[in-house]
Amino acid sequence: MDARPQPSQKPDLVVVKNLVKYFPVRSGLLQRTVAQVKAVDGVSFTIKDGETLGLVGESGCGKTTVGRTILRLIEPTAGEVYFNRENIFAMRPDALKAMRRHMQIIFQDPYASLNPRMPIGESIMEGLHIHKIGHPKERWEIAIQMLKKVGLEEYHARRYPHEFSGGQRQRIGIARALALRPKFIVCDEPVSALDVSIQSQVLNILKDLQREFGLTYLFIAHNLSVVEHISDRVGVMYLGKLVELTDRETLYREPLHPYTKALLSAIPIPHPNAKRDRIILKGDVPSPLNPPRGCRFHPRCPWAKDICARQEPEFKEVRPGHWAACWLVD
Amino acid sequence: MAKEPLLRVNDLVLHFRTRNGAVQAVDGVFFELGYKEAVVILGESGCGKSSLARALLRLLPRNVERYSGKIYLENANIMALDDEQFRQNIRWVRMSFVPQAAMNALNPVLRVGDQVAEPMIVHYGTKKEDALAQAAKMFQQVGVPLDFLNRYAFELSGGMRQRVAIAMALVTAPMLVILDEPTSALDVLTQANIFNVLKRLKKELEVSFILITHDIATSSELADRVAVMYAGQIIETSDAQRFFREPLHPYSKMLMASVPRLRTNVEPDFISGQPPSLLKPPQGCRFAERCPKRFAKCSQEPPVMNVDGIQVKCWLYE
Ligand SMILES: Nc1ncnc2c1ncn2[C@@H]1O[C@H](COP(=O)(O)OP(=O)(O)OP(=O)(O)O)[C@@H](O)[C@H]1O
Numbered sequence: 207m208d209a210r211p212q213p214s215q216k217p218d219l220v221v222v223k224n225l226v227k228y229f230p231v232r233s234g235l236l237q238r239t240v241a242q243v244k245a246v247d248g249v250s251f252t253i254k255d256g257e258t259l260g261l262v263g264e265s266g267c268g269k270t271t272v273g274r275t276i277l278r279l280i281e282p283t284a285g286e287v288y289f290n291r292e293n294i295f296a297m298r299p300d301a302l303k304a305m306r307r308h309m310q311i312i313f314q315d316p317y318a319s320l321n322p323r324m325p326i327g328e329s330i331m332e333g334l335h336i337h338k339i340g341h342p343k344e345r346w347e348i349a350i351q352m353l354k355k356v357g358l359e360e361y362h363a364r365r366y367p368h369e370f371s372g373g374q375r376q377r378i379g380i381a382r383a384l385a386l387r388p389k390f391i392v393c394d395e396p397v398s399a400l401d402v403s404i405q406s407q408v409l410n411i412l413k414d415l416q417r418e419f420g421l422t423y424l425f426i427a428h429n430l431s432v433v434e435h436i437s438d439r440v441g442v443m444y445l446g447k448l449v450e451l452t453d454r455e456t457l458y459r460e461p462l463h464p465y466t467k468a469l470l471s472a473i474p475i476p477h478p479n480a481k482r483d484r485i486i487l488k489g490d491v492p493s494p495l496n497p498p499r500g501c502r503f504h505p506r507c508p509w510a511k512d513i514c515a516r517q518e519p520e521f522k523e524v525r526p527g528h529w530a531a532c533w534l535v536d
Numbered sequence: 537m538a539k540e541p542l543l544r545v546n547d548l549v550l551h552f553r554t555r556n557g558a559v560q561a562v563d564g565v566f567f568e569l570g571y572k573e574a575v576v577i578l579g580e581s582g583c584g585k586s587s588l589a590r591a592l593l594r595l596l597p598r599n600v601e602r603y604s605g606k607i608y609l610e611n612a613n614i615m616a617l618d619d620e621q622f623r624q625n626i627r628w629v630r631m632s633f634v635p636q637a638a639m640n641a642l643n644p645v646l647r648v649g650d651q652v653a654e655p656m657i658v659h660y661g662t663k664k665e666d667a668l669a670q671a672a673k674m675f676q677q678v679g680v681p682l683d684f685l686n687r688y689a690f691e692l693s694g695g696m697r698q699r700v701a702i703a704m705a706l707v708t709a710p711m712l713v714i715l716d717e718p719t720s721a722l723d724v725l726t727q728a729n730i731f732n733v734l735k736r737l738k739k740e741l742e743v744s745f746i747l748i749t750h751d752i753a754t755s756s757e758l759a760d761r762v763a764v765m766y767a768g769q770i771i772e773t774s775d776a777q778r779f780f781r782e783p784l785h786p787y788s789k790m791l792m793a794s795v796p797r798l799r800t801n802v803e804p805d806f807i808s809g810q811p812p813s814l815l816k817p818p819q820g821c822r823f824a825e826r827c828p829k830r831f832a833k834c835s836q837e838p839p840v841m842n843v844d845g846i847q848v849k850c851w852l853y854e
Pocket residue numbers: 552553554559561579580581582583584585586587588597599636750814
């Protein structure tokens with residue numbers, strides 16, 4: 207039997223409180239700020255030690271910005287992020303640098319994220335070098351160890367990125383994130399650029415490594431079908447806000463928010479009689495420059511009431527462990 | 537497909553010349569398509585899907601090494617036409633095209649209405665106002681508000697731009713439209729909307745579709761027939777009903793098993809390894825290196841076997 211404590215009994219590793227990130231839009235000679243892109247507009251959640259939190263939303267909803275701001279790769283506009291009870295945003299540069307070791311990121315684009323002029327073994331060692339861990343020979347050995355963990359071989363270490371396929375490069379990206387033995391990894395759409403026939407190879411590697419090293423993941427995706435098998439809990443974002451957050455089972459079987467329902471209905475299934483129409487939402491995602499008043503989803507919501515246009519629903523725990531922001535479930 | 541098909545493709549070949557040798561992007565492709573039908577060409581990145589579209593429409597780059605085969609459109613081999621005849625009678629007239637990433641390829645300095653009207657003016661010499669009226673009709677067909685006729689591409693969302701690209705392909709009332717990855721750059725919800733549009737068009741218009749895509753799940757919504765492409769070749773063609781229930785080729789089976797399915801405990805599978813290079817593809821079955829069913833014979837190229845009307849290029853079905 208598995209005697210490990212379940213994630214629900216474990217302490218929070220990451221706590222995000224009211225995270226806000228606006229990007230200024232500048233214009234004119236003086237480059238004055240003429241508007242703000244409200245990329246992330248008050249997002250709160252926690253991730254338990256050893257857990258995978260899936261974060262899903264359409265392009266531009268702010269999910270990548272959430273991931274990068276948590277790691278402070280982007281400076282926040284407001285809010286707090288605690289990692290192991292330490293406030294990341296209050297940290298001085300040297301403390302932050304030391305902390306970075308424990309928090310890594312895997313990028314969507316396996317092509318752009320590796321230095322084309324560096325053998326991949328060296329790319330994997332780079333973080334160790336920056337953090338002055340081990341001497342060169344030890345670093346090289348760690349790199350090779352990590353390559354093996356992601357299903358590659360020692361001789362691959364001396365090869366260059368262009369010699370690898372997309373799936374292999376993504377595994378190299380994982381090896382690199384892993385070399386520092388972090389506790390927490392932001393996986394920003396790690397399989398979106400890959401052919402479906404190799405996606406679950408990468409997902410399986412991520413799952414195996416999580417078990418082996420006790421990793422915690424924030425797993426970002428634009429599609430609910432990708433995160434189902436890897437997440438313990440799933441959050442859904444729309445226009446800079448979380449609209450729903452709960453455990454995986456509940457989210458897929460009993461979604462509460464109309465946007466989550468639409469996203470689920472929009473997922474096609476490969477079946478000869480799948481000719482049904484999927485739920486149609488009016489219009490497109492509005493601009494985060496000027497999000498709608500009231501509930502941001504109301505112009506597209508098939509069930510919107512008067513109040514939805516006037517007042518913003520609060521993101522709250524409507525059932526134990528099930529958070530949603532919608533007047534219908536209030 | 538009882539009567540004569542609209543389109544029959546036989547042994548279509550398109551090789552590109554490169555410094556390292558010939559890229560066999562399309563290598564002996566075959567399939568058929570009936571009137572008012574949709575065939576889905578399923579394949580993963582780099583297997584030659586876009587090259588196939590170019591070969592069908594004779595939109596060839598300079599470095600063609602070999603271009604051969606037969607394409608029968610209503611029983612006439614259009615490969616036999618000269619380039620001028622092809623331009624005048626086939627491309628955009630009877631067979632039109634929504635290229636990959638079309639929505640990003642609209643002309644930024646032309647109003648979208650004028651762009652949609654343009655093929656009418658160029659190919660039929662239609663007067664501008666009549667062409668614009670036709671464009672307006674197409675806008676309605678694909679669900680773009682009429683006041684968008686006077687807008688520029690950058691003023692439209694991705695989903696709307698893609699609809700405009702589809703309207704442009706339909707404006708000359710072609711009998712066949714080739715769509716290359718029409719929704720792969722779009723969000724799930726927008727994708728669903730575009731597919732609803734395509735399904736409606738297929739019902740309402742006298743048009744057939746060749747839908748080129750890597751998206752297995754989405755493709756099942758439109759497909760009457762399926763042709764699976766691997767490393768430049770078609771390895772299985774079948775009717776959609778049978779294909780989505782039970783594909784025959786080992787690659788098709790594994791590909792289907794890799795698609796994640798909601799609310800099931802079945803974990804998606806994967807295919808280890810990667811497709812062979814199209815520069816020097818292996819002599820035998822091109823899938824052999826990754827195939828769990830491989831046996832001695834597979835080092836020779838498998839012929840296309842016929843299994844109850846399904847064509848499958850695999851020795852298992854000899
Ligand atoms: N003009 C060209 N010259 C040389 N090689 C080419 C040319 N066009 C395409 N290729 C090569 O032919 C192969 C097939 O490319 P193609 O674009 O047809 O694939 P695809 O299936 O459409 O891929 P994707 O899924 O990325 O759209 C690739 O190896 C590509 O690099």
